[in-house]
Amino acid sequence: MAKQTFTTGQVLTAAQMTSLQQTAMLGGAASAKTASYVLVAADAGTAITMNSASATTITVNTALFAAGDTVQIINLGAGVCTITAGTATVNTSATLALAQYESGTLDFISTSAAIFIKGAGATGTTTESYNLINTGGTTLTGAATFTVSGISKKALFLYIENAQVSSGDRLRITFNSDTTNNYQFTGARSSAGAAYLPYRSGDVANIEFLRNGTSTTNGNYAFLQFRGCDGTGFKPFVATSNCTDSTTTGNEYIQSGYYKGTSAITTVQLFTSSGNNFTGGTFYVYGAQ
Amino acid sequence: MYMEHNNMKITSKEFNAITGEETITERDETAAEAKSRLDFVKELASEQAQAQAKAAAKAALLKKLGITEAESELLLA
Numbered sequence: 001m002a003k004q005t006f007t008t009g010q011v012l013t014a015a016q017m018t019s020l021q022q023t024a025m026l027g028g029a030a031s032a033k034t035a036s037y038v039l040v041a042a043d044a045g046t047a048i049t050m051n052s053a054s055a056t057t058i059t060v061n062t063a064l065f066a067a068g069d070t071v072q073i074i075n076l077g078a079g080v081c082t083i084t085a086g087t088a089t090v091n092t093s094a095t096l097a098l099a100q101y102e103s104g105t106l107d108f109i110s111t112s113a114a115i116f117i118k119g120a121g122a123t124g125t126t127t128e129s130y131n132l133i134n135t136g137g138t139t140l141t142g143a144a145t146f147t148v149s150g151i152s153k154k155a156l157f158l159y160i161e162n163a164q165v166s167s168g169d170r171l172r173i174t175f176n177s178d179t180t181n182n183y184q185f186t187g188a189r190s191s192a193g194a195a196y197l198p199y200r201s202g203d204v205a206n207i208e209f210l211r212n213g214t215s216t217t218n219g220n221y222a223f224l225q226f227r228g229c230d231g232t233g234f235k236p237f238v239a240t241s242n243c244t245d246s247t248t249t250g251n252e253y254i255q256s257g258y259y260k261g262t263s264a265i266t267t268v269q270l271f272t273s274s275g276n277n278f279t280g281g282t283f284y285v286y287g288a289q
Numbered sequence: 290m291y292m293e294h295n296n297m298k299i300t301s302k303e304f305n306a307i308t309g310e311e312t313i314t315e316r317d318e319t320a321a322e323a324k325s326r327l328d329f330v331k332e333l334a335s336e337q338a339q340a341q342a343k344a345a346a347k348a349a350l351l352k353k354l355g356i357t358e359a360e361s362e363l364l365l366a
């Protein structure tokens with residue numbers, strides 16, 4: 001039950017005693033939410049369930065809770081629920097993002113600071129189907145660089161559909177805006193309709209995965225799948241891509257390799273080598289936990 | 290279309306998966322982006338020059354042989 005202020009001589013009802021017992025046993029009724037929510041003082045000592053197919057946030061502000069107060073957060077929905085520091089400070093040794101069926105507790109150490117203790121969830125294996133992170137996909141027009149941020153997933157699947165770019169332009173990706181030589185891959189590519197030739201790119205500043213032919217109306221398609229995206233180790237990937245015009249400068253690629261960054265992936269950038277804007281296509285980013 | 294001077298503007302779009310917001314920004318290109326762009330322009334020009342030279346050499350050879358392109362393809366088939 002929510003935190004109470006008891007008075008001398010107050011007689012508790014059976015319902016109140018039952019609720020207190022549930023709370024003491026770390027259970028109790030939860031307040032159900034279906035959209036992003038800002039915690040209020042009455043949430044102290046209670047559980048909040050979030051159930052949304054889209055990403056949501058739980059915002060924590062100052063001057064609402066006292067040291068020793070707790071609020072449990074349970075994410076029931078497919079959308080990632082992220083604990084967000086509003087005016088309060090929220091620290092954690094893990095991540096502030098809760099995937100579906102994950103939970104954690106905000107332990108307030110003062111009126112303005114809390115520690116988020118994330119409960120043990122499934123680890124080591126992917127337990128969730130891939131879900132589209134950038135709702136509806138990102139339309140590739142009017143810019144040379146497209147970023148999808150707010151990512152917190154174990155595995156990522158990137159699909160570039162019918163991208164249209166300058167003649168001979170190359171498509172590349174980076175993670176976390178990392179343009180140091182943290183990308184390494186090998187594979188085979190076919191240029192101008194010739195046989196596949198092996199190649200290797202060691203320690204380069206991005207992953208180049210496709211080259212357009214001579215027409216700006218060619219379709220360029222690619223699949224790239226990454227693993228270990230929420231960890232500190234290398235993120236291995238496999239990819240395949242094609243340009244609908246493979247008879248001129250258009251390339252077809254088969255690749256595998258690593259992103260060697262040591263931080264979890266939170267953003268992905270798709271961009272052209274020319275700096276010219278995309279003129280068509282869709283960028284889909286799927287994630288699995 | 291291909292600007293060779295420095296300070297080309299790069300338009301970026303960002304979609305935040307947590308908030309669902311899209312932001313559009315325009316900024317000067319970085320040194321690495323400028324190098325990438327200039328490499329791209331040089332590569333494209335080189336490829337176009339090579340393609341033109343190849344086409345000119347082919348046309349000269351056909352003229353020397355006194356046959357059309359279609360006839361040359363028939364010979365090679």
